[in-house]
Amino acid sequence: MQIYLPIADLPVNVFLVLGMGLAVGYISGMFGIGGGFLMTPLLIFIGISPAVAVATVSSHIAASSFTGALSYWRKRALDIALALMLLSSGILGTATGVWLFTELRALDQLDLMIGISYVTLLTTVGAMMIYESVRAILRTRHGMPATLRRPGSHTWLHGLPFKLRFKRSKIYVSAIPVWAIGFVIGFVGAIMGIGGGFLLVPMLIYFLRVPTATVIGTSMVLTLVTMASATVMHAATNHLVDAVLALILMVGGVIGAQFGARTGQKMRGERLRLLLGLLVFAVGCRFAYELVVKPDDLYSLRFVRSG
């Protein structure tokens, strides 16, 4: 069944888009991430212009992260204070990212910038996650308890001033790394058209030692707010959000996310991290391949303006 998308200006198969929403939703529910890093490339692949894809995916991520955040809220697995701290600098990061996005777009180097940042981020984060989770799995094999949170293990980050106590997460850390992480996530999200959940979760775990109990819920609140405001910003400035496409994606996404969350809860933490690491790494490699291998067509077209 074909449906015509009013903003993307092309017809798509409803079931294909619904299926994509379900699949990405399943993965996002399983790992507690928004899934933008998977959905944006998929939409571009089916012929939707990158600008519309990035703008529309933001509303899809807002929907799925809201579902997630609500269920974590019910389980009290959500640190509002930490989320608000991250948000305060996240918005600044988004604004900087949007500015750079516009500049690069004018220079025709946006695709390259997006490609390079996908490759760098996804391969490094993916590799780190694979390494960490494999080590954790091996440790459990050898009979040692796989504790991610080592009490008393302090890094230099804990020596920084402006210390704050986050009760729900049971951490006592400086505000500087919290702000820095929020800024980086906001910035990267605006440039790459992703929610940044797959980056934020490991960052919170490794740098701030946020316990796994609250990390996903907190990350979802941040994703929800940045993606909801990104939707409004994209709609108000560039008129690029396709509500029909967004609706189909959302319906698929939230249903998929529910089933994904169930699968995720049955799996062990380190197994889950290994799988996510492999997925992130694979997407990174896919982008690297595109940059390095000679493209089928050296020429490409970009719409500048009508008239």
Add this chain to the structure above:
Amino acid sequence: MRRLLCTLIVLLCGLGSAAAERLVVSLSNHRVAVTSSFVGEELVLFGTIEPDPVTSPLRPPYDLVVTVTGPRQTLRTRRKQRVLGIWVNVDSREFERVPSYLAVLSNRPVNNIANQDTLRRLQIGLDNFLLPQRIGSDVADTVREDPFRRSFLRLQTQQGLYRESATAVTFLTPTVFRAAIPMPAAVPTGSYGIEVELFTGGNLVARTNSALDVIKTGFEQYVADAARDYGLLYGLATALMALLIGWFASVIFARD
């Protein structure tokens, strides 16, 4: 301007000679409505060749070229090159105010209908259509072998937006013809011009034009208008929709 001049010359020539033809055409539909189930459609242009004045003799065989142009837009063609091992856009050209849709439909290959000079002058065929490029501060069309021009045509043709078909026009009798105008699913909305040109013996003998509109209707139009005219409200509504769906899903699935 160039076209106008051509028309004037043709008109003068037409007046000068005793025999002349007149084209009468009719389009199956002047309005293509893009709805939610739009997957493209085909318009049909019917026409006859009439003697003008009625007593003058006809001069078959005739050749017919129909050129359909969509609303103008500016596009940038970019070229990639390997820099430090990765493929980067190094060069680009802007194609200024070129048709978003361009179909050159004829009864046989345009190169067999008239000589190169005539085709060039009348802008008939994709190779001869004026595609002004911005190069530095200049805006001009290039030679047809120009790699940017060739790539631009190739990419537009791949998307089904540009086409040249030597079989789309069929003569039902020596003076009655039918032209099939394909409208792909991704057809841009706006006003389209249709130019019908009649040739005999390699010379243009008559021309006429028509027009059609491609419009979005119903829900699609409503959404597109809202997105353009009330961006902020539209964005807030979309964000609200996201929250509602997210909330709805969590309520439905929270029970079990």
